[in-house]
Structure formats: C-alpha cells, structure tokens
Amino acid sequence: MLHSPEIPDSFYLGFVFSLCIFGAAMAEQKQSEPEELSKKQRKEIAKWFLINSPPGEIQYVAKDVESLLMDEHVYEMAVSEAFPLYNKTHMICLEMPNRSGEVLITAFGELDGSHYLDPRNAQVATVDHVKQVCSMVRPATDDELPSSYVEEFRGALDAELVRYISEAYPKGICSVYCISRKDAEGPGSDFELVAVISAGKHSPQNFCNGSWRSVWRIEFKDELQLVELIGKIEVDAHYFEEGNVQLDTNHECKDSTIFQLAEECAVSLANIIRHHESEYIAALEASYSNLPDTTFKDLRRKLPVTRTLFPWHNTLQFSLTRDLTKELGIGN
Amino acid sequence: MEAAMDLMRRMPPKQSQTALSSLLALLPEHSQELLSRVDQPLEVLCDVESGKEFLLCDYNRDGDSHRSPWSNKYHPPLDDGCQPSADLRKLEVEANDVFAVYRDQYYEGGISSVYMWEPDEGEGFASCFLIKKDGSKSGQGRRGYLQEGLWDAIHVIEVGAEDEGTARYRLTSTVMLSLTTSDTDAGTFNLSGSITRQMILDLAVSEGHLCNMGRMIEEMEGKLRNSLDQILDTTNVLKIAFFSDQNAQL
Numbered sequence: 001m002l003h004s005p006e007i008p009d010s011f012y013l014g015f016v017f018s019l020c021i022f023g024a025a026m027a028e029q030k031q032s033e034p035e036e037l038s039k040k041q042r043k044e045i046a047k048w049f050l051i052n053s054p055p056g057e058i059q060y061v062a063k064d065v066e067s068l069l070m071d072e073h074v075y076e077m078a079v080s081e082a083f084p085l086y087n088k089t090h091m092i093c094l095e096m097p098n099r100s101g102e103v104l105i106t107a108f109g110e111l112d113g114s115h116y117l118d119p120r121n122a123q124v125a126t127v128d129h130v131k132q133v134c135s136m137v138r139p140a141t142d143d144e145l146p147s148s149y150v151e152e153f154r155g156a157l158d159a160e161l162v163r164y165i166s167e168a169y170p171k172g173i174c175s176v177y178c179i180s181r182k183d184a185e186g187p188g189s190d191f192e193l194v195a196v197i198s199a200g201k202h203s204p205q206n207f208c209n210g211s212w213r214s215v216w217r218i219e220f221k222d223e224l225q226l227v228e229l230i231g232k233i234e235v236d237a238h239y240f241e242e243g244n245v246q247l248d249t250n251h252e253c254k255d256s257t258i259f260q261l262a263e264e265c266a267v268s269l270a271n272i273i274r275h276h277e278s279e280y281i282a283a284l285e286a287s288y289s290n291l292p293d294t295t296f297k298d299l300r301r302k303l304p305v306t307r308t309l310f311p312w313h314n315t316l317q318f319s320l321t322r323d324l325t326k327e328l329g330i331g332n
Numbered sequence: 333m334e335a336a337m338d339l340m341r342r343m344p345p346k347q348s349q350t351a352l353s354s355l356l357a358l359l360p361e362h363s364q365e366l367l368s369r370v371d372q373p374l375e376v377l378c379d380v381e382s383g384k385e386f387l388l389c390d391y392n393r394d395g396d397s398h399r400s401p402w403s404n405k406y407h408p409p410l411d412d413g414c415q416p417s418a419d420l421r422k423l424e425v426e427a428n429d430v431f432a433v434y435r436d437q438y439y440e441g442g443i444s445s446v447y448m449w450e451p452d453e454g455e456g457f458a459s460c461f462l463i464k465k466d467g468s469k470s471g472q473g474r475r476g477y478l479q480e481g482l483w484d485a486i487h488v489i490e491v492g493a494e495d496e497g498t499a500r501y502r503l504t505s506t507v508m509l510s511l512t513t514s515d516t517d518a519g520t521f522n523l524s525g526s527i528t529r530q531m532i533l534d535l536a537v538s539e540g541h542l543c544n545m546g547r548m549i550e551e552m553e554g555k556l557r558n559s560l561d562q563i564l565d566t567t568n569v570l571k572i573a574f575f576s577d578q579n580a581q582l
Contacts, residue, residue, distance in 0.1 A: 037358070041357075042358065045354045048354060049339055049343065049351070049354065052344055052347060052351075054342055054344075057342055060338070060342065063335070064338050064342075065335075068335050068339075068355075068359065069358070238342070239525070240342070242528055242529065243341075243526050243527030244341045244343075244345055244526060245345070245523065245524070245525030245527060245560075245563050246346075246523070247521075247522070248344070248346075248520075248522045249519060249521045250520050251519030251520075252519065280519075284521070287521050288564055291523075291561075291564055295478060295481075295511065295513060296557065296560065296561075298468075298478050299439075299481050299482075299483040299509065299511070300439055300465065300557060301438050301439070302554070302557065304437035304438055305437070310433075310437060310438075310546065312430070312539075312542065312543045312546040312547055312550075313539055
C-alpha cells in the first residue's frame with residue numbers, strides 16, 4: 001500500500017471488536033447505563049472512518065461522522081488528525097491563490113504539518129487540511145529547494161512528465177521531488193527523486209468515483225552510473241448506486257537506465273514510466289474483460305450447463321429428486 | 333441511523349466487519365437495527381444429525397441458536413425455539429430440496445438454505461433463500477482464476493394473502509461479493525462489495541408458491557449478475573477517467 005496509517009488495521013480491529021462485543025452485550029441485556037466510550041476511543045473510531053473514505057468522499061464521511069459523534073470537541077480532534085493523513089495518502093491537488101498554479105499534497109513535499117512545496121514553481125503553499133484549501137503561497141527559500149545540480153535532473157524530468165501527463169491523463173497532475181541528498185553539489189554524488197502522478201475522476205451523478213496514483217522512486221547511483229526506478233501504481237474506484245462496490249488494485253514494477261546528462265535521463269525515465277504504466281493499463285483491461293465470462297463463472301454461471309432456465313414447474317408433478325435428476329442430467 | 337447507513341455505503345467492503353463493529357460501539361442503543369439492516373457475509377454451521385451444512389441469518393435465529401433447515405432443530409439446542417407451522421415446514425422442506433438442485437446447476441457447488449416464517453401480524457408468509465459460494469482456487473472454483481472469490485446471496489420474499497387466485501410477491505435481494513484475481517502480471521486486483529435490488533410481482537398461484545418464488549429469484553440473480561458486469565463498465569477507470577482517446581494505442 002502507498003500509505004501507512006497511524007493505527008495498524010489488525011490492532012484497530014481488535015480494539016473495536018472488544019468494544020463492540022461489550023457494547024452489543026450491554027444493549028442486549030438492556031442495562032440502563034451502557035458504559036460510555038471514552039472520548040479518545042470515540043475519536044479513534046471517527047478517525048478510522050475518515051481515513052478509510054473512498055477517493056473524493058471524505059467530506060461526506062465527515063458529515064456522517066459529525067452527526068454520529070454528537071460531540072463537536074471529539075469531532076474537531078478527529079478531523080484535525082485524520083484529514084492530513086487522508087490528504088497525503090490520496091495526494092490531493094489544491095489550487096493556489098493568485099492563479100499561482102496547483103500544488104500536490106504529499107508526504108514527499110511536506111515541509112511541516114501545513115506547508116507543502118511546489119517544486120515546479122519553487123513555491124510553498126500553506127494548507128488548511130480540514131477545509132482542503134490552500135490559503136497562502138510564498139516563494140520557497142534556498143534551503144527548501146534542491147541544489148542546482150539536482151534541480152537540473154528534477155526540472156528536466158518534471159518537464160518530460162508534464163508532457164506525458166498532458167497526452168495521457170485528461171485530469172492528471174504530476175510533480176517531482178528530491179527526497180534524498182538534495183544538497184548534492186555535483187557529479188560524484190548519489191541522490192533520489194520521486195515522481196508522483198495523481199488523477200481523480202469524481203462522477204457523483206453516475207454514483208462513481210475513481211483515482212489513479214503512481215509513485216516512482218528514482219535513485220541516481222553515481223558510482224554505478226545507473227539510475228534505478230521502483231514504481232507503485234494504485235487504482236481505486238467506488239460505485240454506490242443501490243450498493244457499495246469498490247475496486248482496489250496494486251502493482252509494483254522495477255526498471256533501470258544509465259546515468260546520463262539531465263535532459264537525456266529525463267527522456268529515458270519518462271519513457272520507462274510511460275511504458276510501464278501503459279502495460280499495466282493493458283493488463284487491467286484484460287482483467288476487466290475476463291471478469292464477466294470467466295472469473296465470474298467461478299462464482300455463478302449465467303445459465304446451467306443445460307443452457308435452459310431451471311425447471312421449477314416440474315417440482316409439482318414429479319417426485320422431486322428422481323425426475324429432476326433425470327431431466328437435468330445430473331449424475332451422468 | 334441514516335448517517336450510519338451512509339457510512340456503510342462508503343467504507344471499503346473488505347472492512348465491513350470493522351465498520352459495523354465501530355458503528356455498534358458508537359451507537360449501542362441502535363444495535364438491533366444495525367444488525368438487521370447491515371448485510372454481513374453469511375456464516376455456516378454444520379447440522380450434526382444430517383451431516384449437512386446450513387447458513388445462518390436473523391431469520392433462523394432464536395437467541396444465540398440457529399435452526400437447521402435439514403433437521404428443523406436448533407444449534408445449540410433449544411427447548412422451545414421458534415418453529416414454522418407444520419404446513420409451512422412442509423413447503424420449507426420442499427424449497428430446500430429444490431433450491432439445492434438449483435444451486436448446484438448455477439453455482440456448481442456452494443451451500444444453500446431456505447427459511448420460512450409467518451409474520452407476527454397479517455396473512456401470508458415470508459421466506460429467505462440463501463446461497464454461499466466460495467469460488468476461489470482453494471475452494472470450489474473450477475477454473476482457477478480467483479485467488480479469493482466469495483459470493484453470498486440473500487433473497488427475502490414476502491408473500492401476501494391469496495386473492496382470487498393471485499398473490500403479491502415482494503422480493504428484496506442482496507448479493508455480497510469479494511473477488512481477488514491471481515494474475516501476477518497485473519499485480520493484485522480486488523473487487524468487493526454488495527448490491528441490492530427489489531422486485532414486486534403479482535402472480536397466479538396455480539403452479540404453487542415455490543414455482544413463483546423460484547422463478548423470481550432466478551430472474552433476479554441473472555439481473556444482479558448483469559448489474560455486476562455493468563458496474564465493471566462504470567468503474568472501468570480507464571474508460572471514464574484517466575486516458576484520453578488518442579492514448580488507446582500506447
């Protein structure tokens with residue numbers, strides 16, 4: 001998974017189960033004073049719901065949680081802790097004021113709890129996580145930016161990716177950050193970049209929301225004159241018309257290329273990323289087209305082997321098992 | 333309660349147990365309603381007398397015991413657990429036998445159970461038809477595509493009083509599924525969740541209730557399965573979301 005929530009799921013599950021068994025037992029025994037959950041416990045439950053919201057739905061979940069908690073204080077605590085985690089995990093994109101562009105909220109660009117770097121324009125955005133808005137933007141200081149040597153590579157790759165995104169993803173955003181050794185001065189140093197691509201489709205009128213997130217860690221190894229990539233792609237979707245069906249896919253891939261000049265590296269890396277992502281899309285498409293005819297069949301056939309509907313009417317006239325068995329050819 | 337139900341529609345289906353437990357913890361005074369309104373995968377018990385498995389739901393439960401459709405006895409045993417009337421039990425037995433054959437034809441395996449009961453007030457009766465199928469490679473999936481494949485179907489039919497040879501049948505069906513494909517090229521692919529649909533029909537009773545109910549369920553299951561295909565289309569993020577047309581050949 002791309003994210004690591006604060007609370008490991010198994011621990012949370014155990015915690016909530018014990019609460020639930022207790023709570024349900026209390027309710028069943030109809031005791032007049034069911035023991036109150038502590039504020040902390042209620043906050044943790046609220047946080048869990050918020051963090052597990054599908055892409056683009058956290059505000060709806062927040063409304064539900066607020067009405068269930070009926071305690072503004074606990075609600076405030078829960079949202080202030082949950083929203084930053086959710087926003088970073090889902091790599092939400094916020095508009096910066098004064099038409100300065102857009103900023104991606106990710107762990108890689110985080111300077112502190114409410115300040116995020118936009119490396120493309122060398123700006124720092126101040127963010128209100130709960131409202132999911134960017135309130136202010138200022139130029140980045142030199143400390144916050146990578147060295148000019150690293151910036152050559154970062155900037156070149158960023159430009160190539162922007163080109164790729166504009167062709168491939170109508171609603172995609174990308175960003176490239178330096179996450180290690182951003183102060184590397186020149187040849188002879190290793191450093192690491194990470195490229196993130198995030199695209200979301202929200203279609204509430206079709207009762208459907210989806211998201212694509214790919215994170216490419218790129219290590220520049222000077223001594224080996226090698227650049228190694230590790231990509232993680234996650235695609236999610238949520239369908240909620242008269243139901244709740246969710247798709248969750250994960251994919252990892254690796255590749256490498258030789259350490260060249262910044263421009264050449266950028267072109268090569270962007271091509272590798274483009275290649276792997278389109279391969280994955282093709283594989284996903286294959287999975288999708290397989291599902292109805294083959295995979296679903298393992299669960300339920302469209303029709304029995306006889307290729308006719310089930311003969312319900314025969315149960316009236318004939319002895320049940322004997323003639324049904326004969327008619328349906330069972331045991332042949 | 334509506335906020336609670338909305339949350340259940342948004343939380344990842346794979347975590348529906350945790351979500352339900354959390355709701356029960358937050359709203360202990362609503363636990364009865366939550367447990368009856370929120371669908372959970374069906375549990376299985378074995379009827380020791382007949383050696384057959386049966387499915388557990390609210391409709392065959394009395395206290396902490398569940399009634400087997402095969403032996404009509406409660407597990408763990410109860411002295412005076414709820415029972416359907418003799419006539420209804422006869423229909424119930426026939427329904428279980430026939431439904432088992434239906435289940436075998438469509439599901440090539442799996443477990444089914446049918447329970448019937450008279451409502452507290454009014455005429456007519458109600459029934460639920462349950463099916464549980466494990467179609468994973470290690471379960472009963474014949475073609476080996478699924479690392480994990482679970483399908484739970486719950487069909488509840490209320491049958492109204494007979495009036496001039498016809499009766500009204502009200503069907504509410506829910507299918508819960510969870511499937512994970514085992515295709516190393518594409519990483520992991522998991523689709524899970526539940527969909528609910530309803531159908532109301534006025535039918536002649538001449539061929540018997542079982543015939544009418546069976547046909548409705550068969551038609552509904554077909555519709556639900558097709559809905560799943562359509563859902564895949566809608567959630568096909570490739571088509572609707574991310575990639576412009578000219579990228580098709582990349």
